[in-house]
Amino acid sequence: MPGAPWPPRRAWIRASRTSPPRQSCRWTTCSRRRTESAARPGLRLPTWCVRSSSTPGCPIFPPRGGPGIAVCRADTCRSPPSKSRRWRSRVPLSCSTCGCTFPDQGGQTMKRMLLPFLILAAVAAPLRAQEFPPPQIRVVVPFTAGGGTDVIMRLVAQHMAESLKTTVIIDNRVGAGGVIGSKHVADQAPDGRTFLAVASAFGVRAAIDRTVPYEVGKDLVGVGQMARSPSFMVVSTQHGFKSLQDLIAHAKKQPQGIHYSSAGVGSTAHLHAAATAHLAGIKAEHVPQRGTPEAVNDAMAGRVLYAFAPGPNAIPLARAGKLQILVTTSPAGANFFPGVPSLAQAGVAGYEGDDWFGVFAPAGTPMAIRERFAAEMQKALALPAVKERLATLGAEPAFMGSAQFEAFAKDYVTMARKLGEAVGIKPQ
Incomplete structure (x- = not known):
């Protein structure tokens, strides 16, 4: 949200897979162990979490140009300032942590974008082999x-x-x-x-x-x-x-x-x-x-x-x-x-x-x-x-x-x- 204070960098983690949507993920205290309600097969969670203020938002941002996962599970969370340098350096992914959802702009979209090119390459390979001499x-x-x-x-x-x-x-x-x-x-x-x-x-x-x-x-x-x-x-x-x-x-x-x-x-x-x-x-x-x-x-x-x-x-x-x-x-x-x-x-x-x-x-x-x-x-x-x-x-x-x-x-x-x-x- 514009004007909202930026959450500490510890609230983010880099990863390689998109977090699957969740209906709820409430952590009321910082802990080195995830709770049963937050556990989900295939979902990576950090060993720490930083509580944020009551400003609504969803701190789900991957590293530049790559996919990421939701990592900070708190009862409330906040987003970075809109259009800020840090905001532009991250791409929101589809996830649901504290009830907020961002549109899917990560790995799945990239796969869909690359699919036509992969099909074209597979078809073109034997055609190139037929080019003789x-x-x-x-x-x-x-x-x-x-x-x-x-x-x-x-x-x-x-x-x-x-x-x-x-x-x-x-x-x-x-x-x-x-x-x-x-x-x-x-x-x-x-x-x-x-x-x-x-x-x-x-x-x-x-x-x-x-x-x-x-x-x-x-x-x-x-x-x-x-x-x-x-x-x-x-x-x-x-x-x-x-x-x-x-x-x-x-x-x-x-x-x-x-x-x-x-x-x-x-x-x-x-x-x-x-x-x-x-x-x-x-x-x-x-x-x-x-x-x-x-x-x-x-x-x-x-x-x-x-x-x-x-x-x-x-x-x-x-x-x-x-x-x-x-x-x-x-x-x-x-x-x-x-x-x-x-x-x-x-x-x-x-x-x-x-x-x-x-x-x-x-x-x-x-x-x-x-x-x-x-x-x-x-x-x-x-x-x-x-x-x-x-x-x-x-x-x-x-x-x-x-x-x-x-x-x-x-x-x-x-x-x-x-x-x-x-x-x-x-x-x-």
């Missing part, structure tokens, strides 16, 4: 730069960026045979901004390593397959081998056995090399490397007897005379490097297989985004310039849509697990 797309390659996956993805990404009129960044996150980069993508938001480019080594690793912290279809979903490439056995030109049988004869003369290199435990090259040694009956020990380029360098320098590599890493070096290609894992290899025999043609039957290259996305990525990305991939792979470049790398376009590619990847993991056990690669 974003200003920037990041494709994580979990293998070293210069490897087959990296080379093919960069080639396709260049044309996708031009078609989508956006930026496509290749992010090489290397480690643990591709596990680190793959797990990173699995943990990203499914908003169409992050994708994972992998090779068949991704499936082999998932097959033989029980500690892999992701699963195809559960944590990572298929987007599409880009290309396939036969894998080639590479050796140093210093050995002077004329055929695979020359290598086998040399290996069997080594009492301690021989060594082969690959892009890491669980890589496709590891599977190819182990299968060849198993079927040829030679004693061989695996020397894992960080990536395919490092494994090829080991073989080229003679530090290991042989290694397997996809076309993009083997054919250019063979044409330059820096290494020798003895066999390929697929009869199709002769299409890219004329004259090279398959394993079966070289006398080691029972195993063949191509390397594949594809793209995954975090689980939960809308199918519309995955299909749009796959369509742009297919468009890029159909360009004559891309086909010609892939052919020089020993690869060819082999597009596969989102659903089909995901089903293929699941089956490949099962096949690789059985094949790995058959050639002596046990799950770890």
Whole structure:
């Protein structure tokens, strides 16, 4: 009330909830304990109270900008002077203490005001996820730069960026045979901004390593397959081998056995090399490397007897005379490097297989985004310039849509697990 003396500050308390209305709340004396008549579940009361004069009013004022509760229960109470500085710094809330009531201007009103905005935000979130392409797309390659996956993805990404009129960044996150980069993508938001480019080594690793912290279809979903490439056995030109049988004869003369290199435990090259040694009956020990380029360098320098590599890493070096290609894992290899025999043609039957290259996305990525990305991939792979470049790398376009590619990847993991056990690669 105007002109009424201001009650002591002890008569107020800050709190976070609005006091529920009450019919009566009379305290006739100051006390450190609330009376039974004032007790109410969920209502906060102070441990003290200051009696006020007989001026009617209701000292129920929260702190600036926030809700509050009625705290001083007395048989009479008073309000601060109207329009005073202290009056303006407080907002009255709905409560009933000594019979007086103020209109509700606190938490409930704020909740009602925010409700439309909360609904709008909930509706807008999935709509934003459908906005594709974003200003920037990041494709994580979990293998070293210069490897087959990296080379093919960069080639396709260049044309996708031009078609989508956006930026496509290749992010090489290397480690643990591709596990680190793959797990990173699995943990990203499914908003169409992050994708994972992998090779068949991704499936082999998932097959033989029980500690892999992701699963195809559960944590990572298929987007599409880009290309396939036969894998080639590479050796140093210093050995002077004329055929695979020359290598086998040399290996069997080594009492301690021989060594082969690959892009890491669980890589496709590891599977190819182990299968060849198993079927040829030679004693061989695996020397894992960080990536395919490092494994090829080991073989080229003679530090290991042989290694397997996809076309993009083997054919250019063979044409330059820096290494020798003895066999390929697929009869199709002769299409890219004329004259090279398959394993079966070289006398080691029972195993063949191509390397594949594809793209995954975090689980939960809308199918519309995955299909749009796959369509742009297919468009890029159909360009004559891309086909010609892939052919020089020993690869060819082999597009596969989102659903089909995901089903293929699941089956490949099962096949690789059985094949790995058959050639002596046990799950770890």
